[in-house]
Amino acid sequence: MATIVEFDRVGLRYGTGAEVLRDLDFRLAAGGFYFLTGPSGAGKTSLLKLLYLAQRPTRGRIQLFGDELTDAPREALPPYRRRIGIVFQDFRLIRHLSAFDNVALPLRIAGKPEAEVESSVREMLAWVGLADRASARPPTLSGGEQQRVAIARAVIARPELLVADEPTGNVDAEMAKRILHLLTALNRLGTTIIVATHDISLITATPGAQMIRLDNGAMVDPTGSLKNPPAQMGRADA
Numbered sequence: 001m002a003t004i005v006e007f008d009r010v011g012l013r014y015g016t017g018a019e020v021l022r023d024l025d026f027r028l029a030a031g032g033f034y035f036l037t038g039p040s041g042a043g044k045t046s047l048l049k050l051l052y053l054a055q056r057p058t059r060g061r062i063q064l065f066g067d068e069l070t071d072a073p074r075e076a077l078p079p080y081r082r083r084i085g086i087v088f089q090d091f092r093l094i095r096h097l098s099a100f101d102n103v104a105l106p107l108r109i110a111g112k113p114e115a116e117v118e119s120s121v122r123e124m125l126a127w128v129g130l131a132d133r134a135s136a137r138p139p140t141l142s143g144g145e146q147q148r149v150a151i152a153r154a155v156i157a158r159p160e161l162l163v164a165d166e167p168t169g170n171v172d173a174e175m176a177k178r179i180l181h182l183l184t185a186l187n188r189l190g191t192t193i194i195v196a197t198h199d200i201s202l203i204t205a206t207p208g209a210q211m212i213r214l215d216n217g218a219m220v221d222p223t224g225s226l227k228n229p230p231a232q233m234g235r236a237d238a
């Protein structure tokens, strides 16, 4: 199975502080479903930032989509970022745009016809239970509603890689199930998914997903399976 992400002895420090990520050495298979877990402060968000190219490693090498990006110039990165859907822990919705227009953004950037944008966005908002909030702006939405808009925006264009930081942190158990269903469906269509979460019920409800455990900036991988992904590793429904 093709490798979509490869970390080779990656380390990260912020400024002159101690390393918050150490010796990360793993590969993610294209089409896989991964959960990233570990105690608060273990480095999950930092690892995701490296993945979606918001942060450069201070040590080691990173390959994404088969290309070596460790020293790639800043202006070379946007085309790679467009292949990644991101659910930020703090949502990062555009305040002055409606929920509809926030979700529509990736499709409009991709140049999709407006009729297609309209039907896809309506369908997606209905799925996340926000059909009647389409014209609301983010500051008037609850935390859970904003999170659902953020998820809808991240998945609408079917990215090759989806990176989600605590995507169910602000929703109830029923909505968490729907969100997981959405992610599993996207995974079946070929998107590689990596979800940072403390929610054990998400992990147990996704048979076939792989777990990446971080502790104090280092990967805890007793089986070593992520160094050489076995053939059967992959989609959650495999």
Ligand SMILES: Nc1ncnc2c1ncn2[C@@H]1O[C@H](COP(=O)(O)OP(=O)(O)OP(=O)(O)O)[C@@H](O)[C@H]1O
Pocket (backbone or CB within 6 Å): 014, 017, 020, 038, 039, 040, 041, 042, 043, 044, 045, 046, 047
């Ligand atoms: N911008 C930053 N500048 C300096 N230190 C940072 C920065 N961002 C994170 N850190 C530090 O890096 C370490 C890892 O933080 P990170 O947010 O990656 O952990 P986490 O596992 O995502 O935690 P949580 O589960 O609480 O979200 C922590 O010690 C944190 O204080």
